[in-house]
Amino acid sequence: MSEPAMENILHAALLAAGEPLSVERLQSVFPDEAMPEKKAVEMALQRLQQSLEGSGVELRQVASGYRLQVPEVYAPWVARLWEEKPTRYSRAVLETLAIIAYRQPITRGEIEEIRGVALSSQIMRTLQERGWIRVAGHRDAPGRPAVFATTRDFLDYFNLSSLRDLPTLMEIAEPGPEHPELDLEVPVQGGE
Amino acid sequence: MSEPAMENILHAALLAAGEPLSVERLQSVFPDEAMPEKKAVEMALQRLQQSLEGSGVELRQVASGYRLQVPEVYAPWVARLWEEKPTRYSRAVLETLAIIAYRQPITRGEIEEIRGVALSSQIMRTLQERGWIRVAGHRDAPGRPAVFATTRDFLDYFNLSSLRDLPTLMEIAEPGPEHPELDLEVPVQGGE
Amino acid sequence: MSEPTAGELLEPEVVATVRGEPFAELPRDLYIPPDALEVFLETFEGPLDLLLYLIRRQNLDILDIPIAEITRQYMAYVDLMKDLRLELAAEYLVMAAMLAEIKSRMLLPRPPSADEDEEHDPRAELVRRLREYEQFKEAGSDLDNLPRVARDIFPASAAAPSLRPATRAPQVDLAELLAAFAEVLERAQMFSHHQIQREALSVRERMSETLTRLDGERFLALTDLLRAEEGRAGVVVTFLAILELLKASLVELVQAEPFAPLYLRSGALMSEGEGVVV
Numbered sequence: 006m007s008e009p010a011m012e013n014i015l016h017a018a019l020l021a022a023g024e025p026l027s028v029e030r031l032q033s034v035f036p037d038e039a040m041p042e043k044k045a046v047e048m049a050l051q052r053l054q055q056s057l058e059g060s061g062v063e064l065r066q067v068a069s070g071y072r073l074q075v076p077e078v079y080a081p082w083v084a085r086l087w088e089e090k091p092t093r094y095s096r097a098v099l100e101t102l103a104i105i106a107y108r109q110p111i112t113r114g115e116i117e118e119i120r121g122v123a124l125s126s127q128i129m130r131t132l133q134e135r136g137w138i139r140v141a142g143h144r145d146a147p148g149r150p151a152v153f154a155t156t157r158d159f160l161d162y163f164n165l166s167s168l169r170d171l172p173t174l175m176e177i178a179e180p181g182p183e184h185p186e187l188d189l190e191v192p193v194q195g196g197e
Numbered sequence: 198m199s200e201p202a203m204e205n206i207l208h209a210a211l212l213a214a215g216e217p218l219s220v221e222r223l224q225s226v227f228p229d230e231a232m233p234e235k236k237a238v239e240m241a242l243q244r245l246q247q248s249l250e251g252s253g254v255e256l257r258q259v260a261s262g263y264r265l266q267v268p269e270v271y272a273p274w275v276a277r278l279w280e281e282k283p284t285r286y287s288r289a290v291l292e293t294l295a296i297i298a299y300r301q302p303i304t305r306g307e308i309e310e311i312r313g314v315a316l317s318s319q320i321m322r323t324l325q326e327r328g329w330i331r332v333a334g335h336r337d338a339p340g341r342p343a344v345f346a347t348t349r350d351f352l353d354y355f356n357l358s359s360l361r362d363l364p365t366l367m368e369i370a371e372p373g374p375e376h377p378e379l380d381l382e383v384p385v386q387g388g389e
Numbered sequence: 390m391s392e393p394t395a396g397e398l399l400e401p402e403v404v405a406t407v408r409g410e411p412f413a414e415l416p417r418d419l420y421i422p423p424d425a426l427e428v429f430l431e432t433f434e435g436p437l438d439l440l441l442y443l444i445r446r447q448n449l450d451i452l453d454i455p456i457a458e459i460t461r462q463y464m465a466y467v468d469l470m471k472d473l474r475l476e477l478a479a480e481y482l483v484m485a486a487m488l489a490e491i492k493s494r495m496l497l498p499r500p501p502s503a504d505e506d507e508e509h510d511p512r513a514e515l516v517r518r519l520r521e522y523e524q525f526k527e528a529g530s531d532l533d534n535l536p537r538v539a540r541d542i543f544p545a546s547a548a549a550p551s552l553r554p555a556t557r558a559p560q561v562d563l564a565e566l567l568a569a570f571a572e573v574l575e576r577a578q579m580f581s582h583h584q585i586q587r588e589a590l591s592v593r594e595r596m597s598e599t600l601t602r603l604d605g606e607r608f609l610a611l612t613d614l615l616r617a618e619e620g621r622a623g624v625v626v627t628f629l630a631i632l633e634l635l636k637a638s639l640v641e642l643v644q645a646e647p648f649a650p651l652y653l654r655s656g657a658l659m660s661e662g663e664g665v666v667v
Contacts, residue, residue: 056252086225275549334639338638344637
């Protein structure tokens with residue numbers, strides 16, 4: 006029997022994995038002596054994407070690689086498979102997460118300063134348990150406070166391939182002197 | 198936007214579930230007021246099956262319902278996703294291989310003598326499973342011990358056309374030219 | 390969607406978007422039924438959030454906050470919280486003090502010849518913080534609107550085919566092999582005094598080859614082992630290999646009668662064998 010097309014092999018691997026796979030990982034499903042170039046894998050992924058168009062699944066690049074996923078339009082149907090409603094997060098959690106995402110690396114004290122309230126350790130624990138944030142280091146300041154950053158899982162979870170894909174921060178009404186420009190690398194266009 | 202085709206919705210639901218779904222369960226992803234008949238679901242599943250033909254996934258009916266699965270032909274590739282990281286051979290393995298390569302044909306007892314330690318059968322099995330050594334014969338001595346030699350695969354792996362191409366010890370003794378001269382032509386003295 | 394539990398972390402975002410919600414139509418005199426008020430007040434994420442709400446509710450310009458009026462309203466809410474014995478975070482009181490301070494500084498006559506008056510607006514720092522907070526409040530809700538795994542998008546998976554466990558064999562390079570050999574020899578020299586000499590590998594190789602051929606054929610004429618195309622060197626190598634094999638008792642040479650052809654046979658057969666050993 007002849008060998009299946011590369012895009013079919015990738016399709017099979019991605020579905021069997023059920024999680025994002027990096028190009029390196031996709032290359033490694035081929036035997037050493039027949040390992041395709043990165044470029045060839047990327048081209049096969051492109052063919053796969055095209056072949057999936059208009060079906061119940063799409064290929065998407067997220068932070069930790071490529072993932073086959075059921076697109077948003079199917080959510081109303083798919084959600085009915087499960088009794089449980091998806092978790093909702095409190096405003097406190099979302100605001101804290103947003104501050105960390107846009108201002109990372111950032112200390113707990115700095116988060117509190119922006120929000121104007123003490124940060125409950127419950128919130129930080131929730132975010133860490135979800136694997137969305139991690140301690141990225143310690144600031145060289147009295148007490149050596151931990152600085153927090155978001156993880157690749159965070160990006161994967163929110164369907165983003167990099168921090169650059171985050172929605173741009175709301176424009177400040179007037180060019181205030183305080184925050185001339187916000188610090189997202191290239192806040193070109195948000196979301197999809 | 199118009200509603201997606203029923204087979205696409207079923208495709209999405211089966212992929213999101215990642216496990217077999219009964220026809221009832223598949224019906225339940227539709228809102229009560231638009232729930233399709235069993236028959237209609239089955240026909241849509243048939244259309245789905247056809248559309249998946251020749252791709253990296255297939256629809257199968259199993260005891261508890263329908264499930265999408267990666268066809269068996271893809272097993273060799275998919276299996277590599279989970280294979281263990283290549284480890285390194287222990288020094289004992291490398292030394293044994295080296296002794297066999299340079300002193301073949303050689304018995305186990307002779308290897309032990311050179312290394313000064315007993316040889317675990319695990320080591321010999323490792324090298325035999327790898328296809329690098331084989332039993333080349335038996336010595337006419339008490340116990341008729343097997344003598345080992347390297348194989349053609351061994352040469353292929355190391356990209357050698359013959360044992361003559363193995364580097365000599367001189368090459369590490371003095372960092373001279375890469376392959377100064379190998380000792381075939383005038384094999385003055387052999388043996389120990 | 391009603392009655393979020395106080396302080397619960399994963400509570401629904403119920404009244405959070407206060408603007409436009411029923412609560413936004415609070416009577417100016419601040420009277421609301423205590424139950425509703427409790428829910429209302431607990432939706433604030435802190436003093437900045439409350440202040441922002443007060444400003445936005447009245448469509449006030451954040452850059453030009455009527456500080457006296459806002460302070461009065463803010464204090465009224467804080468008092469209400471106290472009356473209701475809501476757990477009042479200390480930050481609310483700190484903010485109250487800050488507002489009072491700004492108010493009093495606004496009342497002081499400003500030195501007319503001061504440098505840029507803008508910079509000395511006592512409200513500046515408060516405005517900066519309010520705007521920054523508002524940005525992230527918005528960002529938090531933007532984040533919530535992003536398509537999210539398990540809510541809007543679902544990772545696709547299918548059953549894997551039955552898998553044989555695969556292990557990738559370790560990689561070795563030639564230099565490693567040589568190094569290992571060198572080490573062994575070095576060690577061996579420490580144990581024994583006999584010098585291990587540099588070997589003619591071609592002889593070793595020919596030894597293995599010969600054994601392999603014998604394995605299949607049991608007997609081989611000596612002449613069959615010699616290959617003319619290898620020339621003299623080849624013949625020497627083969628002879629040396631055979632001598633080595635003989636010495637190691639791996640093969641024997643047999644001859645049916647004097648001057649008959651010499652045959653080589655595998656050592657494995659020797660015990661059963663007969664014939665003249667040369």
